[in-house]
Amino acid sequence: MLTKPRVTQLAVFCAVIGMFLAVPGLPDPATVALATLGIWLLAAAAFAINCLIEQEVDARMLRTARRATARGTITAPQVLGLSGLLGGAGMMVLYHGVNPLTMWLTFATFVGYAIIYTVILKPRTPQNIVIGGLSGAMPPALGWAAVANAVPAEAWVLVLIIFIWTPPHFWALALYRNHDYANAGLPMLPVTHGEKFTRLHILLYSVALLATTLxxxxxxxxxxxxxxAALALGGRFLYMAWRLYQEYSDALARQLFRYSILYLALLFGALLLDHWLQLL
Structure with a gap:
């Protein structure tokens, strides 16, 4: 639970897509396996640190109160030891098994999420998801760097898509978990600016997302x-955001949040399938 495996899966999936898009044919299987392992380990380490830093906040939220750090059933030294072991192993795998560029980019992502986002941004600004979203958007660039030992413009386009996707994805969650965030004292957008303002921004970011995916x-x-695929998936995303803007309900916010996860997976899957079809 400390390493948030379900969240990590989507990030690693996007990294793997970056690996396969980085070369005309199939990438080296050993490189893909080692890069996937290294990125997964460092992501898990970052999430463990996130749980440790936010243990008091998590204890006040229904969604996170069951985490071991929130319940006090695991100590800070144990979490630090776990994170250090996972992160250190991940860095070794990436440095020696992949390339130094991938290791340093992944380590920078670790610092961006575990420190800059969790410690500095999240408790201080309602734009935490927007600014801190860059860390969560990095996996395609990490995967591309692992295979190509470079991060060209195409990789940054993929990063930009996830960067624009992140705010409406998390704000949909924040809407139906509004009371949780308020009780925790976190300045999420629905808490600081209200439900209607948040719904408007979800709609605006959904329009920007559709444009970005083109x-x-x-x-x-x-x-x-x-x-x-981008038009069909993005059109549905925009329609759901419009419905949410027109008339709010927790059910609609929950639907949009769940669809946003499926949306990103299908969008990147379509990108990979298209890439392979162009090679035939």
Missing amino acids: LPYIIRMSGLLYLA
Whole structure:
């Protein structure tokens, strides 16, 4: 639970997509396996540190009160030991088994999430998700760097898509968990600016997301199959955001949050499928 495996899975999946998009054919299987392992280990280490730093906040939230750090059933030295072991192993795997660039980029992502986002941004600004979203958006660049030992513009387009996707994804959760965040004292947007303001920003970011997902086609990184998928998936995302804006309910917010996870997985899956079809 400390390493948040379900959240890590989506991040690692996006990193793997970056690996497969980085080369015309299939990437080296050993590199893919080692990079996946290293990125997963460092992500798990970052989440463990996040749980330790937020143990008092988590104890006041229904969604997170069952975490071992929140209940006090695991000590700070134990969490630090776990995080150090996982993070150190991940850095070793990436440095010696992949390349130093991937290790340093992944380590910077670890610092960005565990320290800059968790310690500095999250408790101080309602824009925490927007600013801190860069750390969560980095996996495609990490995967690309692992295979190509470089991070070209195409990789940053993928990062930008996740960066724009993050606010509406998390704000949908924050809407139906509003009281939880208020009790915890966290300045999430629905707490500081209200429900209607948050719904408007979800809608605006959904429009920006649909436009951003067209970039791979515009720069000829992908073809018509991806374009069709981006329009269909993005159109549904925008429709759900519009419904949420028009008339709020916890059920609609929950639906949008759950769909946003499926949306990102299907969008990146379509990008990979399109990439392979272009090679045939």
